[in-house]
Amino acid sequence: MAAQTTQTIFGVDIVKGSSRSREAPRYAVAVLNGSVEKYSSVSRFKLLRLIRQYRPGILAVDSITELAENRKELVRFLKRLPPEVKLVQVTGNEHQEPLTKLGRDNGITFNPVMPDEEAFAAACLASMGVGYIVSAFEDRTVIKVSRGRSLGRGGWSQNRYRRKVQGKVREKVREIEAKLKDRVYDMTITEGFGGYVNGTFIVNARRSDLGIHSSREEDVQVTVTSVEKEAIEFIPLQRRKRDYIIVGVDPGTTTAVAILDLNGRLVEVTSSRVSSIPDIIEHISEKGRPVVIATDVVPPPGAVEKIKRAFKAVLFTPNERIPVEEKVRLARPLGYSNDHERDALAAAVKAFNTYKNKFAQIDKKTPSHLDANDVKALAIEGKPIEMALDMLTAPPAPERPRGAILPETEPDAKLEELRARLKQKEEQVENLRSYMGDLRRDMKHLELRVSSQDRIIRNLKSKGIDDVRRTREITIRDGEIARLKKESADLKRRNSELQSNMDRLKHIRAMEFRGDKAPVKVVESLSKEAVLNCDRKFGIKAGDVIFVRDAGGGAEAAAMLAERGVKAVIKGTPMSHMAEERLFRAKVPVLPRDDVPLKFVDGYAVLDPGRLEAAIEKWKAYAAGVEKRGREEKLLGIIDEYRAKRAREYRNDSKASD
Structure with a gap:
């Protein structure tokens, strides 16, 4: 049976050949997009053409080895896919389960000897959230702008042609720079005669999010590629709803929130001018279960304390205020849009680095049947690793012998347990009451502030929009005027040089005639x-x-x-x-x-x-x-050579006669 899906999903299974053989492989394809379409045998070329035609959200396979023999070929195949297509291995990550077992566990029946039915089963499993996304690229993109053709060997018009081509490269670089104005990126350019030889952007965003594609024009070519990861990563297709997270917060007029998982990967970084403390708490709870709330200043702001109490998380503060240089070093690899996001991200990364070594020990000691993140959450609360493992390991139920009577729980022990639970609940109630009082005070303060801001906004709204537009237009025109003045000065200087050369040539020609x-x-x-x-x-x-x-x-x-x-x-x-x-x-x-x-x-x-x-x-x-x-x-050399030759012949004749 097929699961309902809101996106197009491709299921693929190999029919014959393989990625390791010389025979070109052929594939069975099942397309789920509200209905089911099947292709019993298509070539790799036609498979890619179907993918570009349907633009599926997921390309599901039971094993990635059916598509590529090794990592290099797999990366080459992924580069040929549209950027929004996710390759999913439904049978697991490095440790795979049989497709038949997964189908049986999820209520999907199929004939495993029929490739088109295996392809259909893979598509159905992916639509149910079963499988792992095969991730070979980082969330960074390289955009390179260069000449679209060789400048050739040269000639009378070589410099004019070089200036034209490199001017086109400069225009394309500026066009892409304008499109990336709201993005975090690094840019390097190589200047040349009349423009740029090339320009390279390294953008902290996925290729599919940029809206910039590889292209080739008459004189300029643009190449857009994703940055490869050091190793292929398998990401669960359907994540747990409440993953443990580390949250960095930078409160203020603009409040920024940065969220990392317990492996140090960036989940989200965002900032807003209009978010209240309750809005921030609700947003964080949607992203996961915070175990650490981090700030970059000492002592921690009151807003951070409130967020920490709301989640009963551990508060992280550095020993001293983090310098700006260190903030940039910590946050730059993950990317940010403004200084507030940088501060929040630096606080989260600083907190993660504090627990990093302990997390590595937990990953080594945690048995396969336990979730290492559960152990990490208990360790952050202050539990020793061994105790955390004991708490998460359910003791085996002892076998009750026949006729034996189980001893009743001692009343004192039960009473102590109930008292401890009651005390814990009372502490929770007290924390919630305190938090509710803080929220009420904040709400009154915000209501007064909103009414005041509404009056200011009404007065400035009409005037502000016109001022912004006028300032933006003036800035654009000033830039164009400066560019035209520079070009005019260059042309005047070149004209003066040419006029001087003409005068000299006329003088030379006159002397030649005289x-x-x-x-x-x-x-x-x-x-x-x-x-x-x-x-x-x-x-x-x-x-x-x-x-x-x-x-x-x-x-x-x-x-x-x-x-x-x-x-x-x-x-x-x-x-x-x-x-x-x-x-x-x-x-x-x-x-x-x-x-x-x-x-x-x-x-x-x-x-x-x-x-x-x-x-x-x-x-x-x-x-x-x-x-x-x-x-x-x-001539003397020829004579000497002839004499030497005759002398050799004479000596040879004398030896023959002897």
Whole structure:
């Protein structure tokens, strides 16, 4: 029989193949969404397509090994699911029970040899709250914004294209930052030319709660992934209604409440301006059974004392007021939205850390048939661990022999027990009376305060809304004006640089036409960046004369000059052997500065054309001599090699004749 369900639930069972075999697995699928649909055999691809189509709340299986061979494959499979889908293993956590036994215990009959019926049984069990959620991700999400394509090898428009793409990345980062304004997150950005190279957000929230999805546009891509846990965790699908909890409270105009379970996991952190003490007590009771009420100050506020008395919980206060730095360190890993939530969360974490070692001992000593949290609750009340275990372990009922008469309970012992119970009840009544008196005083105070606040609210309501809107609009416009001013200043500076370069180029071209002085383009150093910078400013073309102020660079920059067909290179300092050899092979004269005197005018140099030609002719004669010596050395080498060969042949012939 199927249980009624208000959400779509998928039950899945493997038909053939397995996650460990080479044969692709196929699955039987049962869909519960008010009616029942069954698919007898679907591939993994179609299973994922059905999940994306139906968007079920639960994907139930009898064993997660049917979906993945190991943890890595399981995480990969979970990443392909929509974020709201929970994977549930109905047979238990690490310790599993047979599906047939679970079905029998919950009134579900099915044929275990039929995969589609097993899938249906798994879906029904999950709808009844049987099973464990397979949790592989923390409640943290990484959002990465980066370029959507490579910038390529470059060209005339390389810088403009880089500025465009990195500007798009910056716009997308700001867009996501606006969406996360009410969230707790860390952001890192890498700035680039005209914008951002990339930006990364680490948000303290589940991926399904953000409303931001992975996407790819023309120039920008957004990748949204959940942060993996160190180990797969199994969370009960249907928690106990009254779990033991540790509550941190920060009272005041804004009251914040932080709730942890006895394993230190965050249950909830919230804050409100309108919650009264009774509202807070009711809210806490809905979340669980408090065993510790914690505060971050000494002495504890009266409101915290009232909440503690309402639950008869243990009050935790630190030895001294917790510093702000320590509060941030304690609360930041769990996440908070404001300073009040931070203080409440720090108090709860501080209380948990106080009992942490004792909790670890209890986990080791508690037998499997007892709930360790029950032992922890008794230990917090002050009971020794051994006594708590004895109190929770029901003694076995002794066998009554035939004919034996059980001794009656002694009247004195029974009377003492009744007196102790009566005293306990009287203390409870007294605590409740005291608490009721506090509530009545608070209620009168709040009634007066509410009537006063109502008058103020009526006067400020209409005016306040307009002021907020106007302030928000002004802030937005001021930000836009500042951004436009910055862009305008950047454009003016760039325009000034380009105008200066144009004037220099006109002057150089005029001197070239007159012929009285030969212009020389200056490269600051023999490096690729310096050559490209000179090319951008003045343009390096065939027939140019280049002066390298610092010639101690590499062969790559020399090759760039040779490829552009320059007429000659004048070196300001000694040039490396590899660079000079590269220019020599390209037949580009390399001239010392002493041979060609230069005059510097406005960032470039001029020289006497006659002196230049004389120096080039001198270099050509030197180059011809070098080539001639090279040919002679090569010829002598051939002759020496021939002589050595003939000598070897002669020696071999002499040995053969002997």
